[in-house]
Amino acid sequence: MTHLISLIGVPTDIGAGARGASMGPEALRVAGLAQVLESHGIEVADRGNLAGPANPWQPPVDGYRHLPEVVAWNTTLHEAVHAELALGRMPIVLGGDHCLGLGSISAVARHCREAGKKLRVLWLDAHADYNTATLTPSGNIHGMPVALLCGHGPAALTGIGGTSPAIDASVVREIGIRSVDAGEKRLVHEAGLEVFDMRYIDEMGMRHTMEQALKGIDGNTHLHVSFDVDFLDPEIAPGVGTTVPGGPTYREAQLCMEMIADTNRLASLDVMELNPALDVKNRTALLAVDLIESLFGKSTLMRKTSPRS
Template sequence: MPNCAPGACRSCLAGDHCLGIGSITAVARHCREQGRTLRVLWLDAHSDFNTSEVTPSGNVHGMPVACLCGLGPQALTELGGSAPALRPEQVRQIGIRSVDPDEKRLIKQHRIDVYDMRYIDEMGMKRTMEAALDGLDADTHLHVSFDVDFLDPSIAPGVGTTVPGGPNYREAQLVMEMIADSGRMASLDIVELNPVLDHRNLTAELAVDLVESLFGKSTLMRD
């Protein structure tokens, strides 16, 4: 993990969600060295828990969470040593609405906490985020892995793999503000923004707004 000033948030901006394999492996190693607990919030339309054996597409960007949990090619699962970077119970997935059949089986087998859009529709985003953030304390390093296709394509068309039915603007703002309010975010990925597919920078400008909220900018009239 690169050396940063104490309290600084390490941020990575990249093309696809393969980035998460490297960034979260580094964060996990850093947490082990510091004796801290790691929690990962995976904001995405896709669960990214395919493996090379079950993937229908062959796309590595559909495999990062599985690789981080030790499922997949050795070259990817052992970037940080022989042990998996993550245990499944360290992951919270939010906004999921596209899962392949064998991927779903693996998710259930490994008991990944998934707050899919059905859950969000039924429980509301506030209760969803309260559940996802539950248990954080001063010793927790919170890593947020934000795939822009987490958002509904009506407000964020500039991604390569749009999936209808995602969070709207206010829901997304609430997610970011509640993460900021926790005071625990220590590292961040921002991935999958594709300017070629964007409409007049609509998605890029929205992503900037949301990241500003992650760092504490509030849209609310509160102290």
């Protein structure tokens, strides 16, 4: 795992149904993200914020809201993430809404193709984000990035990075899902997407869930985590525009992050959908930073050996 980290702020809510995620990058900075990472001996370079078109707040056109603007933001992000990976650095994308997973993950997939690495994507989210324009009346593209990455949608979006589809559904593990539309569920099943929903986590526990989601990761695997803050239960993380009750608790989320850290394969990260306009005293940003710290070595483990063998 690289210990050279680049923070990339992407201040836009272009794909969302509520305004405010554009302020997410600054909230994460205010919550001390760079300082917390540096306390673990990691060199952090804050690249500042990317620039892109303003949010025109228009209704959907042909089923997609703000398509040209979404393309512009994701193309810029794709190039920024790819450039950091080419330098041997770990990009942490500070969102912004989750439509940005398209630019970020398409860049990671491109890097893996060039470097001959296997890709594994952990999608931590309350939503499957596997919608298409025919399935969602809102046209909000933050509900579509996984489907777009897998090739479902207009070429302007599915072709970012020059390869369509950017990824195969088999590389994705979705965790924490608890809000899926009926048509979307059908598409997810057809794609063969591996989903560990909250029912699974309730029945099997977070430890078993993560063992399954991380199975098969080896020394040649690039592990990308796309962390939508609405993954967390809104009782502990109110600062998101798409809250769904019944998410992972603080302890479950900590275990999830610590088990990812244990693999030592994390190579890129998205932190998405943090909405300070809906938060209480930056509480959700502080929690997100706390959990990100667990991805980079803060551990509650006191014993010398793990019982997971």
